[in-house]
Amino acid sequence: MTAQLELEMLPRLLLVDDEPRLLSSLHELLCERGYTLVTAQSGAEALAHLVAQKFDLVLLDLRLPDMSGHEVMDFINANQIGTDVIVMSGEVGIEAAIGALKRGAYDYLRKPYSREELLKTVTNALQQRRLEVANARIASQLENSEKLYRYLVDSxxxxxxxxxxxxxxxxxxxxxxxxxxxxxxxxxxxxxxxxxxxxxxxxxxxxxxxxxxxxxxxxxxxxxxxxxxxxxxxxxxxxxxxxxxxxxxxxxxPDRDVRxxxxxxxxxxxxxxxxxxxxEEVINYQAYHDILTDLPNRMLFKDRLGLAVIQAKRKAAELAVMFIDLDRFKLVNDTLGHVKGDELLQQVAMRLKQCLRRGDTLARQGGDEFTIVLPELRDRTDASAIAEKFLECLHQSFDLDGHEVHISASIGIAVYPVDGETIDELLRHADIAMYQVKALGKNGHAFYHNSMLDVSRQKIALEQSLRKALDNDELEMHYQPQIDVVTGRIIGAEGLMRWNHPQRGLLTAGEFLPFAEENGLMLPISDWMIKALCRDMQIWNAAGGQSIRLSLNLSPQYLDRGDFFEKMRGALVRYGISPAQIEVEITENICIRSPQYAIEQLNKLCELGVSVAIDDFGTGYSSLSYLHRFPIHTIKIDQSFVREIHDEHGHYPVILAIISIARGLGLHLIAEGVETEVQARYLRSHGCVTMQGFLFHVPVSLAAFICVLEEHFAMPDAENNVASLQA
CATH class of the missing domain: 3.30.450.20 (PAS domain)
Known part of the structure; x- marks a missing residue:
């Protein structure tokens, strides 16, 4: 009987969390303290325990499978259940903490919390509860015991x-x-x-x-x-x-007669x-500041910009709004990881702050974008000077734990009131000016002009048209032959996408694919390209054409998608195409994004029988060790290196190095963008015998390509074949 009484006197705690491991760990930690513990993994189970038993304290997670912790607290308050609540949550938003405190939570612990913090909070809550119970008991005896009264007050x-x-x-x-x-x-x-x-x-x-x-x-x-x-x-x-x-x-x-x-x-x-x-101060600060860089966030920036606009309007003065986007930041993030990317953003923020005047506000808009308000602008040269200071400070290299990183920035500037009189107008126009800098080669600054808005609208219109192009069957594949200059035979062709735009005519891939990448259209376009390539190959095979290999460029976004291999295999089966007739071209930067995942996906293609080529070799940033790890069959020399060949007796070490690498690894080699006889003779004399470019043939439609192939294979003389193609 005594043991039962002692058990009932122990503090009774209800532990509520939907994560079994956390709940078990919490139970084990508190069990050592001698408490009576009851657990629940859902809101409904917790409510059932609260109705059936009395608890001194509830340790409550806000995220439950069937209801929120706030709803559990509302139930406790509505039913006047006499228990204290300590909220434990992984949510970082201020609303969760404020909601818990408004509902009477004793304390709010943010996950992950320390063992000592939890035990101290539980101890304090139970101690306060004991004091409150003691206060209530002593208050009822106050008339009879001054000693108890003094204890109550002093405790x-x-x-x-x-x-x-x-x-x-x-x-x-x-x-x-x-x-x-x-x-x-x-x-x-x-x-x-x-x-x-x-x-x-x-x-x-x-x-x-x-x-x-x-x-x-x-x-x-x-x-x-x-x-x-x-x-x-x-x-x-x-x-x-x-x-x-x-x-x-x-x-x-008091006596009723006393008035x-x-x-x-x-x-x-x-x-x-x-x-x-x-x-509260910490929560309030975090609500208006970026945690990573400690800069004002978007909300606080808009507030300060609004005040600056009011002040400028009152004084009939100008102010400038800058929109900064870091160039090459994504490459750093993909190469070195997000941790180093965050360190780079912190260093960038520190450098930019050092360039500001007193009264200027620098904020992080999100990602690698920053915004700045420059109040009390004398003229545009002030804003231009500060923008130049930004570019200059970012030009110096950044040290990320031994990794030397170089970046630049594209800066757009909008001036009040000429470029806008509202917060949204100024930010939008500064953003448009920034994208204009991006389009012109990055690493610079530009002031907004109304003509930029027309360009921006044209881009939007182009994006909208591109979304309809697939449904309207406006896309088609063109093919550029690849020539073996020794035999003069066409051994393959690269598939290049074209868009028959209703108003602008035939557009090359470079004129519309960047919009597709920015707006999430690469996946459906890549699906279409695989089907179109296999369909065209089926037409050539059905016409009795000789076996050639067609290649297509694969977007990194498409490779990242888990089902691209199934898409490729399904198209080959559907159109009855031999996998040996298809070659997939990837850029070497695809190796940086997720090397192991890329290896797995490309190995599947190779097992299927599809070959893999590295396009634009030598222009990326990957390690040469990837050439050993990746299932690669072909290296393509980028046309930027080929253009440098002006003397067939000259020395072009990059070209020679790539040829040597391909020979040493036993890989097939193709030179892109060959446009002159000098380039062709230099490449051939140093061991590169497969070429494509305007010297031999421009990309043509499927029908024209079939005619070229029919004429080519009908001519027995290899030298005549080359001559006809050069014509």
Missing amino acids: SPDIIYTLDHEGRFTFVNDRAYQLLGFSREDLIGKHYAILIHDEDLERARYVFNERRVDERASRNVELRLKCHNHPGADRTFNNTLMTISLNSIGMHV KLEFFGTYGVARDITERKHA
């Missing part, structure tokens, strides 16, 4: 005090000494102003002279109190005040909310 976690009608302390409990360092002897008979922070004296004058006794009395007024012998360590208190009268001090009911109670003094309770205020 309170709050400062309890009384003032006379002139504002002098007549009583204060021991908590004042524990929190502020002032003893009873220091305060009794002294005016309350001795404790009040100088800046809060005016507000305190109303609070400490409170004479009202009903709901109108001052409640939850926040004041800062001084700490004895601790300069700079002021604490914030929440004061709940009520007026007491001579007739009610003994808790006696007016004589004012005796003020009774008050002051609760230390310093830690809560600090937590």
Whole structure:
């Protein structure tokens, strides 16, 4: 019987979390403290326990499978269930914390929390609960026991005090000494102003002279109190005040004949909310600042820009808004990882801040985008000078744990009121100007002009048309032959996409694919390209054509998609195409994004029988070790290197190095963009015998390509074949 009684006296805790491992870990941690523990993995299970049993404390996760933790707290409050709640959540938003505190949560712990933090919070909550229970019990015995009354007051976690009608302390409990360092002897008979922070004296004058006794009395007024012998360590208190009268001090009911109670003094309770205020300040700061760079975020930037616009309008002055986008940041992120990318953003923020004037605001818009407001602009040269300073400071290399990184920036500038009179207009126009810089080669700045808006609208119109191009059957494949210059035979062709635009005519891939990549259209376009290539190959095979190999460029976005291999295999089966007739071209930067995943996907293609070529070799940033790891059959020399060949007896080390690499690894080699006899002779003399380019043939439609092939294979003389193609 005694053991049962002791068990019932142990604090009873309800642990609510839908994550079994976290719940088990929490149970094991608290079990060692001697508590009676009950667990629940859903909101419904928690509500059932709350109805069936009494709990001293609930440890509640906000994310539950069937309802939120806030709804559980609403149930507790609605049914007046006498339990305290500690909220534990991984949510970083301020709304979750505010919602929990508004619903009466004792505390809010953000996951992951430390063992010590949890145990301390649980201990404090249970201790406070015990004190509250003790206070209630002692209050009921107050009339019969002064000793119990004194214990209640001095054991309170709050400062309890009384003032006379002139504002002098007549009583204060021991908590004042524990929190502020002032003893009873220091305060009794002294005016309350001795404790009040100088800046809060005016507000305190109303609070400490409170004479009202009903709901109108001052409640939850926040004041800062001084700490004895601790300069700079002021604490914030929440004061709940009520007026007491001579007739009610003994808790006696006043005589019905008494019409007016004589004012005796003020009774008050002051609760230390310093830690809560600090937590609120942190939450408020984080709500308006970027956690990574500590810069103002988009919300705060718009607020400051709005104030700057009002000020500029009042003074009839100009201001500038800058939109900065980092060039090559995505490459750094893909190459070195997001951690190093975050470090780069932090270093960029520090450099940009050093270029600002007093009163300027730099904010992080998101990702690798920053915005700046330059108030009180004298003229545009001020904004141009600051933009140049930004570009200059970013030109210096960045050190990321031994990795030397170089980036630049594209900066767009909009000026108030010429380029817009509202926040949204200025930001939108600065953004448009930034994209204009991007289009012209990046690494520069430009002021917004109305003509840019027309270009932007044309881009939007082009994007909308491109979305309809697939449905309207406006896309087609053109083919550029690949020639073996030794035999003169066409051994393959590269498939190049073209768009028959209703108004603008035939567009090359470079004129519309960048829009497709930016707007998420590469996946459906790549699906179409695979089907079109196989369909065209089927037409050639059905015409009795000799076996040649067609190649197509594969977007990195498409390779990243998990089902691209199935798409390829399905198209080959559907059109009856031999996998050996297809070659997939990838850029070497595809190796950087996710090397192991890329290897797995390309190995599947090779097992199917499809060959793999690296396009634009030598222009990327991947390690040569990838050539050993990746299932590669062909290397294509980029046309930017071929264009440099002006003398067939000259020395072009990059070309020679690529040829040597291909020969050493036993890989097939193709030179792209061959346009002159000098280039062809130089390449052939040094071992590259497969070429494509305008010297031999321009890309042509399927019908024209079939005619070229029919004529070519009908001519037995190889030299005549080459001559006809060059013609």
